[in-house]
Amino acid sequence: MHSIKHPLNQRPHSSYRGRFAPSPSGLLHFGSLVAAVASFLQAKSNAGNWLVRIEDIDKPREMPGSDKAILNTLEAYGMHWDEPVLYQSEQAVLYRDVLNYLQASQQSYCCRCTRAQIKKSGGIYLGTCKFLHLDNFDTAIRLLNKFPHNEFIDGLQGQVHFDHALAQEDFIIHRRDGLFAYQLAVVVDDIYQGITEVVRGCDLLEPTSRQLSLFKTLNRQAPAYVHIPLAVTDEGYKLSKQNAAPAIDDQNPQPGLIQALDFLGQAPPPELQFESVDSIIVWAIKHWQLRNVPQKTEIHL
Structure with missing residues (x-):
């Protein structure tokens, strides 16, 4: 195993290196x-670099042209x-x-179980295919999870605990339909880009x-x-593209x-609303205090 080249x-x-x-x-x-404002201000207040990554591995869910529109919006908002x-x-x-490395070092395996089968067995994958030595045809690839994390310390939420069974699950890193799983892509890219801190919404607490x-x-x-807290509607729905x-x-x-600065607890002065975008950003970087962000998972708008 030690002779296998790490990719x-x-x-x-x-x-400091942050990302959106x-x-x-x-x-x-x-x-x-x-989320963009919080990650940007956290990076800039730490004299760090702020990177943008377009997570476009799930082509069927893409809206044509939205990547360029997102980048234009970030620039319009001074980021x-x-x-x-x-x-x-x-x-x-x-x-x-990375997939080949995990397979060659016997840290992953193929799985043919469907979501329906897993749901029927209680919703947690029980390692059904772990010792079947299946080939790659019409199967997903799961990580052999030797290092389950039941808890971690979040920079805002403090000590976070996870369901023990879910934390131990051998999760999918390559999907049955041939797409790379989010968990694999995000970790590989954070390593590749040298990200030192991830600032994002509480909807991604569990995947952590x-x-x-x-x-x-x-x-x-x-x-x-x-x-950071999620913005939700009065009905309790998370603001999302879906x-x-x-x-x-x-x-x-x-x-x-x-409004974003208010949501993040930064208390911008009333007169700031009459300033230019660049002036608002300069003020926000200078006065950014992560400790002032509400320690909640959701905030109703």
Whole structure:
């Protein structure tokens, strides 16, 4: 196993590197603006680099042209990335190399179980195919989860605990339909880009357990994590592209920026609404305090 070449090098963590990673399945809405603003301000207040990654590995869910629209919106709101935008669709060779490495080092296996079968057995995959030595034809690939994470310390939420059975599950890293799984792609890209801290919404708290397991399996340092509250409607629905959340206004970004700062507990002064986008961003970087962000998982709008 030690003679197998590892496909991933990791940058020395000598400076802050953050990222915002939207999927091009629609236009940016207020919930995604909040995540972008929080990750941007956390990076800039730490004199770090802020990267943008387009998570376009699930082609059937994409909205044509939304990637360019997302980038235009970020620029309209005064958030400029420090390195070329990374598209996950351009990372397929690296993902495949990592899959091959995990297979060659006997840290993954093929699985033919369906969602219906797993649901019938209680909703947690029980390792049914672990010792069947199936080939890659019409199967998913699962990580042999030797390093389950039942808890971690979040930079805002504090100690986070996970369901023990779910944390131990051998989860999918390559889908049966041939697509790379989100868990694999996000971990590989965070290593590849040298991300030191991930700031994102609380809807991704649970997947953090699996991502930490994969970082450990790959013997690479995981970033720190900060999970900010989700913006939800009065009915309790998360603002998301799937729920047809309205797109934010590129032509008049100041009100949206001020609202995002309010949502994040930064208390922008009333007169700031009359300033330029760049002036609002300068103020926000100077006054950013992560500790002022509400320690909640959801906030009703």
